Amino acid sequence: MSTHSKRFENKTALVTGGSRGIGAAIVRRLAQEGAAVAFTYAASDEKAKALVASIEADGGRAVAIKADSKNAADIQRAVSSTVEQLGSLNILVNSAGILGLGSVDDFSIEAFDEMYAVNVRAAFIAAKAASPVMERGGRIITIGSVAGSQSRFPGSSAYSMTKAAMVGMIRGLALDFASRGITVNNIQPGPTATDMNPADAPYLDSIIGLMPVGRLGTADEIASMAAYLASDEASFVTGASHTVDGGYLA
Ligand code: NDP
Numbered sequence: 001m002s003t004h005s006k007r008f009e010n011k012t013a014l015v016t017g018g019s020r021g022i023g024a025a026i027v028r029r030l031a032q033e034g035a036a037v038a039f040t041y042a043a044s045d046e047k048a049k050a051l052v053a054s055i056e057a058d059g060g061r062a063v064a065i066k067a068d069s070k071n072a073a074d075i076q077r078a079v080s081s082t083v084e085q086l087g088s089l090n091i092l093v094n095s096a097g098i099l100g101l102g103s104v105d106d107f108s109i110e111a112f113d114e115m116y117a118v119n120v121r122a123a124f125i126a127a128k129a130a131s132p133v134m135e136r137g138g139r140i141i142t143i144g145s146v147a148g149s150q151s152r153f154p155g156s157s158a159y160s161m162t163k164a165a166m167v168g169m170i171r172g173l174a175l176d177f178a179s180r181g182i183t184v185n186n187i188q189p190g191p192t193a194t195d196m197n198p199a200d201a202p203y204l205d206s207i208i209g210l211m212p213v214g215r216l217g218t219a220d221e222i223a224s225m226a227a228y229l230a231s232d233e234a235s236f237v238t239g240a241s242h243t244v245d246g247g248y249l250a
Contacts, residue, residue: 007231008035012086014078016069016126017096019044021194022143024051025219026093026226031060033227038082040067040074040096061086069096069122070114079129091230092130094123095143097162099196101155112158119162120169127173127184136181139230140173142166143222144186146245152210163188167241174239183238185229190245192217212247 013030017023018039028051031037037055041048041064048064055062063085067074082089100107100115123142130140147156148163166186174184191197191207193216198204208215225244228234243249 006034008033011035011090012088013037013091014082014089015039015093015095019048019051021196022192022219022222023095025223026095027051027062029223029227031055031062036061036086038063038065038086040065040078042068070117072125075122075125076129079126083133089130089133091139092126093141093226094126096122097143099159101159103155104157107158115158115162120165124169134182138182140182140184141226141229142170142186144188144241146188146190146243146249148188150249171239178238185237186241187222187225188241188243189222190217190248192219192222194219210248212250217246
């Protein structure tokens with residue numbers, strides 16, 4: 001057991017997009033360290049159930065909520081359901097996200113609207129819904145991307161826009177929440193091994209070639225930063241975007 005075990009005893013959390021990938025790693029980490037954790041997902045019923053079961057088997061508490069981030073009412077229901085089931089909301093992590101790539105020539109407006117809704121609008125709605133219920137010491141964390149700082153590849157205009165939007169949004173939210181003792185931060189992961197970057201992706205070799213550490217990150221390495229930002233240790237950290245990328249942007 002690390003010295004940081006049970007940092008989140010008596011804390012409650014809601015992680016959007018927690019059924020797989022980075023979100024699931026954050027759910028596991030917060031639960032391992034004592035938080036009761038609710039998480040949303042859109043499609044992966046079996047993975048969501050399995051995650052709840054594995055956390056419960058380890059003696060933790062987790063609740064899966066099917067809620068589509070494209071839908072404002074679903075997000076609001078996820079926040080109210082978290083408070084109903086867990087009694088409070090101390091930590092909100094917006095991890096749900098989708099990656100759409102393509103040149104502006106053939107990128108559909110529907111795909112643009114969907115990615116904006118899931119990656120940007122949902123985070124704003126979740127923060128707005130959490131605002132009346134979150135107390136002093138609360139934590140809001142969004143998962144942006146290195147794509148918010150550097151596009152690097154053609155075909156990334158819409159995705160990069162959604163991630164750059166988080167950089168601005170969390171600055172404003174941090175100011176809105178500062179007097180209430182709630183911090184707001186954004187994590188910018190570099191390329192990380194999840195379903196979003198599958199091992200058989202044709203572009204994987206070229207991405208790894210751009211990684212100074214010679215490998216993709218792991219979801220657990222991103223969860224470590226989320227756990228730090230969610231902890232009491234990060235009480236003076238707010239309004240900032242934190243890059244965790246194995247030197248990708250260096
Ligand atoms: P995954 O594709 O592995 O997982 C995405 C998660 O988001 C799933 O739990 C999925 O739920 C959920 N989700 C997707 N759409 C919706 C929706 N409409 N409503 C609710 N939940 C939804 O992605 P990652 O874990 O890789 O990505 C997590 C975040 O990290 C994203 O914001 C992504 O942009 C960002 N990121 C990822 C990087 C990477 O290299 N992997 C790098 C930088 C940033 P379901 O299982 O039900 O579909």
